[in-house]
Amino acid sequence: MKAAVFENIETMVVRDVPIPACEDDGILVRVEACGICGSDIRNFHGGLRHGVKSQIMGHEIAGTVEAAGKHVRRFKVGDHVAIAPDVSCGECWYCRRGLVNLCLDHKMLGTDWPGGFAQYVYGPGVVLARGMVHRMPDGLGFEEATLSEPAASVIACQEYNRVEAGETVAVIGDGPIGCLHVEVARARGASTIIMIGLTRLKLVPAFGPDAVIDAGAQDPVEQVRKLTGGLGADIAICANPVAKTQAQAVELVRKRGRVVLFGGVSKQNPMTTLNSNTIHYNEISVVGAFSYTGPGHEKALRFIHEGKISARKYISGTVPLGRIAEGIALAEKGEALKVLVTPWAE
Ligand SMILES: [Zn+2]
Ligand SMILES: [Zn+2]
DSSP states (O other): OEEEEEEETTEEEEEEOOOOOOOTTOEEEEEEEEEOOHHHHHHHHHOOGGGOOSEEOOOEEEEEEEEEOTTOOSOOTTOEEEEEOEEOOSSSHHHHTTOGGGOTTOEEBTTTBOOSSBSEEEEOHHHHHHSEEEEOOTTOOHHHHTTHHHHHHHHHHHHHTTOOTTOEEEEEOOSHHHHHHHHHHHHTTOSEEEEEESSOTTTGGGGOOSEEEETTTSOHHHHHHHHTTTSOEEEEEEOSSOHHHHHHHHHHEEEEEEEEEOSOOOTTOOOOOOOHHHHHHTTOEEEEOOOOOHHHHHHHHHHHHTTSSOGGGGEEEEEOGGGHHHHHHHHHTTSOSEEEEOTTOO
16 A cells, blocks of 8 residues: 655655554554644654654544454444544553543554554554544545544533633634634634634634734734723633744733643743733633543534534645645645645545
């Protein structure tokens, strides 16, 4: 089969590799589409976790079950499945409490096992048991289903941080994750959603924010105050990889407001400076949010199927495997939202 193998930093080679063997407890999936994620782009430039090399990346996967081992009950040949990458250990302090996203021995498809930038991906037994493989709702397209992985983390974040009906939500970052936050906040009943962006402002209105602030031309803090009668937003979600904007988030929420650090920033430069007096006197909560649990991934598939998340609108383009480098370049240019790899296209 054809696969795009991450050989080393900034070196991705498309070549023939053996089709993985399907064991008794695993499934082999024919990959129909696999999203290029912001983390794939970061890893392409910065390397995979633990210095892993010669690995097939890609973790926003949708495809068809091609073979199922004889011990597999949950899936059969021909099923359409969406696969998210996280696999928890099932035994650590966090896993025993259901907090599998915080697992101490967390592993990922695309890092610890070969991922979806290939014509087939193999889900071994441990991935089926403790990972995130879910049957797609009938009628949902493969390309749309790849959005379930990023959507799951957005849904989990807003549940954990209790984004509620009537709230004013400021979303910082106009990439696909920011747009997902806008749609999910709307689905949860937020009344005013303010998007603060920079590079993709033209694409953002399609996702229905009530106001869009151009951070390149306007002061986001001033604008959010203006839009909220001077009060500030109830919650600000930082959905971009820029530490500096986290400082703005603290300034643009109301007293007792919440700031959620959702987007990872560069591993080389993760430090940020927040005004601790603002946090102290205004009783602001600053929290992190990362990943999701299995039911979150299933819920994301439902949200997409029900149209609460308009998956189609995120897909700026698809590239065949042989042009994956072009796809990565397109995804990071800041003009596209989601770029997918379709491994069987020429
Ligand atoms: Zn992803
Ligand atoms: Zn664990």
